[in-house]
Amino acid sequence: MMNASTIATEAAHPQALVMVDTALFTIHDERLCLILARRREAPFAGALALPGGFVHIDEDADTESAARRVIRAKIGFDAPYLEQLFTFSGAHRDPRGWSLSVAYYALVPATLLDASQMAEAFAVDALPALPFDHDRIVARAVQRLRDKATYSSLPAFLLPETFTLNELHRIYEHSIGTRLDKASFRQKIIEQGIIEPIAGSFRTGAHRPAQMYRLSRSTLTAFARQI
Amino acid sequence: MMNASTIATEAAHPQALVMVDTALFTIHDERLCLILARRREAPFAGALALPGGFVHIDEDADTESAARRVIRAKIGFDAPYLEQLFTFSGAHRDPRGWSLSVAYYALVPATLLDASQMAEAFAVDALPALPFDHDRIVARAVQRLRDKATYSSLPAFLLPETFTLNELHRIYEHSIGTRLDKASFRQKIIEQGIIEPIAGSFRTGAHRPAQMYRLSRSTLTAFARQI
DNA sequence: ACCACTTAATTGTTTTTTGCAACTTACATT
DNA sequence: AATGTAAGTTGCAAAAAACAATTAAGTGGT
Structure with missing residues (x-):
């Protein structure tokens, strides 16, 4: 022994x-x-x-x-x-x-x-x-x-539980360090299915209210393509 | 001390x-x-x-x-x-x-x-x-x-110093585990500049001789896009 | 010498994905 | 009700990828 x-x-x-x-x-x-x-x-x-x-x-x-x-x-x-x-x-x-x-x-x-x-x-x-x-x-x-x-849901973990698509957009830009097109970003994120809208929940402010989202999964999701 | x-x-x-x-x-x-x-x-x-x-x-x-x-x-x-x-x-x-x-x-x-x-x-x-x-x-x-x-020259390090593009193609397929289109693969690899043709050097065999290549750099090169 | 065969390499076409710009929507503020 | 601004959508051109077909260049057999 x-x-x-x-x-x-x-x-x-x-x-x-x-x-x-x-x-x-x-x-x-x-x-x-x-x-x-x-x-x-x-x-x-x-x-x-x-x-x-x-x-x-x-x-x-x-x-x-x-x-x-x-x-x-x-x-x-x-x-x-x-x-x-x-x-x-x-x-x-x-x-x-x-x-x-x-x-x-x-x-x-x-x-x-x-x-x-x-x-x-x-x-x-x-x-x-x-x-x-x-x-x-x-x-x-x-x-x-x-x-x-550039290829995963990682930056979303810097955000609180709920967030708007624009907030997610900005956090991706800050994480990657480059500008990302708004339309393309939204489309890709949606089709990756990493987030889901919270029905009836909006961030209100001075202008048009923004739909709130949450992560669909609590774990990291890798994308098939780059964001 | x-x-x-x-x-x-x-x-x-x-x-x-x-x-x-x-x-x-x-x-x-x-x-x-x-x-x-x-x-x-x-x-x-x-x-x-x-x-x-x-x-x-x-x-x-x-x-x-x-x-x-x-x-x-x-x-x-x-x-x-x-x-x-x-x-x-x-x-x-x-x-x-x-x-x-x-x-x-x-x-x-x-x-x-x-x-x-x-x-x-x-x-x-x-x-x-x-x-x-x-x-x-x-x-x-x-x-x-x-x-x-999928995004680097890594598989080339499984090959000898000199190799043909088809050999590189096959080693990428074996490394990734999926089929890759021949034409797209060749174009992408060439434009990434990770390999260079060896002037006058060909692999001869029963059929058309194949151009021999070598790695341009001895270190790993990451691609901007996927292969 | 020529033809069949096979692999190397390229070319062309269609489809998908991107990048960009303009536009519409919906609110608060005045 | 008009205005301003951020949210969100739409349309289009350019680029990239996928797919299919074609050409190129040798060997080996007859």
């Missing part, structure tokens, strides 16, 4: 530090933002960084559970969308030694965040300097979001 | 086993295959599995280097294409304890493999039962290959 010390002998190698880091996207003032955390401990105590922490193998079922735990600690609830991004590793990314960080990215509607949480949201194109290799994590997360926005 | 024992105290948690596993794709008899390795050690000694091993933090610069080392040990050279796939983790995927495996996938032209290596190539739709969670790794690797084949 094997026990921990047998394993250590078998592996016969010094151990890597295993952690998770999370890129929490939200929208603020029509801009794509990331929620940062101020580090309480060394290294880089006091600096703003991506929320993260060590994997606790006695407590976390897997790294995704660890990421969920980190996110809950940060915002108080589970993000509507969470996906593994990439695993970063090496001797120099953390001064404490050879480390491995499984990075996740999540999308959080701004409506679910309170003022103090929104105060820690920074536009992705105006982030402060970040410690470790968090710049690389951010770059990859933004790239992933942009890529995936 | 910090040292290993301080860190262990700081982390204050039992450690995860950190390893890499690799899905090595190749083509044999017009079929998409994976190269498996027979395990020499417990657990699952004697079973066929994805080539893999522990990360050696004193030797591997990062997990990608570890994957390259594993691949070199298996086939004797670096795969022309290597990419991180996904990180699998949890208490139950390996009987030795809570483990984390960073999975990579690689594409290797059959022409670079010798007979003994090809003997360990199994069609992805007729694989033997695999230990650990290697079935999940394989499923995700095949899915990634199929997805990426």
Whole structure:
């Protein structure tokens, strides 16, 4: 029978530090933002960084559970969308030694965040300097979001439960970073069937009321073609 | 100053086993295959599995280097294409304890493999039962290959340095799993500029000779549209 | 030498998808 | 009731894709 010390002998190698880091996207003032955390401990105590922490193998079922735990600690609830991004590793990314960080990215509607949480949201194109290799994590997360926005329902997870087609249109444009034709966008979204109108529900304002919609599925839907 | 024992105290948690596993794709008899390795050690000694091993933090610069080392040990050279796939983790995927495996996938032209290596190539739709969670790794690797084949030069890395357009056509069909129109395929590939004709070089045979091509770039090229 | 056969490569036509612009609708405000 | 503006639709031209047919270039058999 094997026990921990047998394993250590078998592996016969010094151990890597295993952690998770999370890129929490939200929208603020029509801009794509990331929620940062101020580090309480060394290294880089006091600096703003991506929320993260060590994997606790006695407590976390897997790294995704660890990421969920980190996110809950940060915002108080589970993000509507969470996906593994990439695993970063090496001797120099953390001064404490050879480390491995499984990075996740999540999308959080701004409506679910309170003022103090929104105060820690920074536009992705105006982030402060970040410690470790968090710049690389951010770059990859933004790239992933942009890529995936072109062929899936991903950006919808930045919106509240209900939204108008124009709101969805704008969030796609902000996610992808390019202008999208209104007529084509509406047609494609409708025919993909990712959203459904909420009968009788309209956003009223100064002008013509807008039909409210909700996502048909709570999970990501990939499109056959690009948006 | 910090040292290993301080860190262990700081982390204050039992450690995860950190390893890499690799899905090595190749083509044999017009079929998409994976190269498996027979395990020499417990657990699952004697079973066929994805080539893999522990990360050696004193030797591997990062997990990608570890994957390259594993691949070199298996086939004797670096795969022309290597990419991180996904990180699998949890208490139950390996009987030795809570483990984390960073999975990579690689594409290797059959022409670079010798007979003994090809003997360990199994069609992805007729694989033997695999230990650990290697079935999940394989499923995700095949899915990634199929997805990426639809919008990039990825399948070309399964071919030797030089190839004909029809060979490229067939490898795309095998990678994606669907039929592609000959005329459209040729036009799209040419206009993407991922390949260039080799002046004066033709594959001769019983019929009309076919122009030979090579990749224009040694790195992956993503297309603006689907193939 | 010529014909049949097969694969390589191109050409042409139809259908579908896009990109763009103009237009209609429905409200609040004055 | 007129005006302004955002919501939503319609129509058309251009581009892209799918499909079908044709031409090109060799080998091998007679």
